[in-house]
Amino acid sequence: MARWEPNARERLEHSSLELFTERGYDQTTVAEIAERAGLTKRTFFRYFEDKREVLFGGQELLDRLFTEGITGAPEAATPLTAVGGGLNTVAAVFDAQRWKLARKRQVIVAGHRDLRERELLKGTRLVESMRVALRARGVPDTTAKLASTVGSLAFGAAFERWIEDESADFAALAGHALDELRKSAGELG
Known part of the structure; x- marks a missing residue:
């Protein structure tokens, strides 16, 4: 080459x-x-x-897309609905071309302790990006932290499911995961 x-x-x-x-x-x-x-x-x-x-370099793009999606949600949107907007915006990155790379990357990260720790830090940064975007919408801090943590869990669940099924639509997986988490939170009592 x-x-x-x-x-x-x-x-x-x-x-x-x-x-x-x-x-x-x-x-x-x-x-x-x-x-x-x-x-x-x-x-x-x-x-x-x-x-x-090489494995974690796309962080800035995800942060930006989550922020854009949350910021662009309708004014009357609930915090979780705004997070759903972030998930929908991020979904554009997870196309068929990216799937093969993401699957290989996931196997490499899963097999290395230091990389798994780095993955956790990446997740923490996503939570913070979402929290800051929610706070900018006027969401109280505790609610913003909770909504962004739920958003991160939905993102992780959607990613795991997407990695297993190349034909799956990431936005649909993320929406389903967010709905599951919303329902589960309601059952906490």
Whole structure:
């Protein structure tokens, strides 16, 4: 592959996932990833801080999409309805093309303790992004924390279900998960 070819970021992502799958996460170096992609280490570091970021680099996009969806919800929307708007906006990222990469990524993360911890931190950051967006809508802090935590649980449940079924619609899965959680919360008494 020539170094001048487009899509360097995507090439690095694909090469990373291939190598992590073949050799294991710990046994793969940045130099090997760059070489597999037909790029230099220097190019790798233009796109990613380290090899973990290949697996977690989309955080800013998810934060932004959740915020846009919550902010764009109708003024009269309940906090959970606004969170549902965030889930619908985020669903655009989870298409058939992303599915194969996400499935590989999930296997790699699940097999490595440090990466699972990083995944938890990512979830915490999503909760905070949603909470801040809800607070900007005038939602009281405790309610915003609860709604954003429920939103994060719905997101996680939808993601797990989506990973298992390539043909599944992420928005429908997220809406169903949010409805299940809303119903379960009502049963807490």
